Amino acid sequence: MTDDGPERELITAIGDLWQARSPEVIADLEALVRALLEIPEESRKTDPERLSARRDAHRLVGVLGVFGQQEAALAVSDIEHRLASEATVDPIMLGHEAHRIASSVRKAARDSQQRR
Amino acid sequence: MTASRSELRRILVVDDDPDVRSVISLSLGRVGKMEVVEAHSGHDAIERLRRGTFDAIVLDVMMPGLDGPSTLERIRSEFGDSTTPVIFITAKVQPAEVRRLIATGAAAVIAKPFDPMTLPDEVRTIIERAA
Numbered sequence: 001m002t003d004d005g006p007e008r009e010l011i012t013a014i015g016d017l018w019q020a021r022s023p024e025v026i027a028d029l030e031a032l033v034r035a036l037l038e039i040p041e042e043s044r045k046t047d048p049e050r051l052s053a054r055r056d057a058h059r060l061v062g063v064l065g066v067f068g069q070q071e072a073a074l075a076v077s078d079i080e081h082r083l084a085s086e087a088t089v090d091p092i093m094l095g096h097e098a099h100r101i102a103s104s105v106r107k108a109a110r111d112s113q114q115r116r
Numbered sequence: 117m118t119a120s121r122s123e124l125r126r127i128l129v130v131d132d133d134p135d136v137r138s139v140i141s142l143s144l145g146r147v148g149k150m151e152v153v154e155a156h157s158g159h160d161a162i163e164r165l166r167r168g169t170f171d172a173i174v175l176d177v178m179m180p181g182l183d184g185p186s187t188l189e190r191i192r193s194e195f196g197d198s199t200t201p202v203i204f205i206t207a208k209v210q211p212a213e214v215r216r217l218i219a220t221g222a223a224a225v226i227a228k229p230f231d232p233m234t235l236p237d238e239v240r241t242i243i244e245r246a247a
Contacts, residue, residue, distance in 0.1 A: 006147045007233055013142050014232060021135055058178060059133060061207050065229025066139040073229055077207065 018067045022109035025063055029102035032056045036098055039091040054083040075101050125150040130161040131176040148236025158182025172243050177206035185220045201246040
C-alpha cells in the first residue's frame with residue numbers, strides 16, 4: 001500500500017486555496033483585458049501601456065500555472081509573448097482573447113466549486 | 117557529505133506573488149516535509165538570510181525592485197556564501213535564458229508552471245547534488 005496521504009492533502013490544500021483565490025485571479029484577468037484595451041493601436045514594445053500589460057500577463061501566467069489552469073496559463077503566456085516580441089499588436093484582438101480566457105477560468109472555478 | 121533524504125531541510129522561498137509562494141510552500145512543506153520560510157521580495161530574502169541559514173533558496177527571477185539574479189548577486193557578495201544552492205524559478209525557460217541564469221551562479225532552473233507533487237524531489241536532488 002502506498003502512502004499517498006501527503007499528496008492527497010496537497011491536492012486538497014491547493015484546491016481550497018484556488019477556491020479562495022479564484023475570484024481575485026478572475027478580477028486580475030478582467031483587469032488585463034482593460035490594460036490591453038488601453039494599449040494604443042500604433043504601440044511600440046517599450047510603450048508604458050504595453051509594458052504594464054506585459055507585467056500583468058506575466059504574473060497571471062505564474063498564478064494560473066500553480067493552480068493547474070494550464071490551458072489558461074498557456075493562452076496568457078502567448079499574449080505576454082506577443083506583447084514582448086511583435087512590432088505591432090492588435091489591442092482589441094488581444095483584449096478579446098483575454099476576455100475569453102477570463103470566461104473560461106470563471107467557468108472552471110464554478111465547475112470545480114460545484115464538484116466539491 | 118551526502119545528505120540523508122529524511123533530514124529536515126530548511127528552504128527559503130522568494131517570490132513576489134503570494135499565490136505562487138503559498139503553493140511552493142504547501143508542496144515543499146506537506147509533500148517534502150521541509151521547513152519553509154517565505155520572503156516576498158529580494159530585500160526581504162536578504163533580511164531572512166541575516167537571521168538564519170537555509171539548505172536551499174528557491175528564487176523567482178522576475179520580481180519588482182531587486183530581481184532574482186540581482187538578489188543572488190547580493191547574497192553571494194554580502195554573505196560570502198557560494199555554497200547554498202539557489203534554484204531559479206521562471207516561466208522563461210528558453211535554453212539561452214537558462215544558460216544565462218546558470219552563469220549567474222544558480223544551481224538549477226525550474227520551469228513555471230512546476231508540478232507541486234514532484235517539486236520537493238527536484239529540490240532535494242539539487243541540494244544533494246550541490247553538497
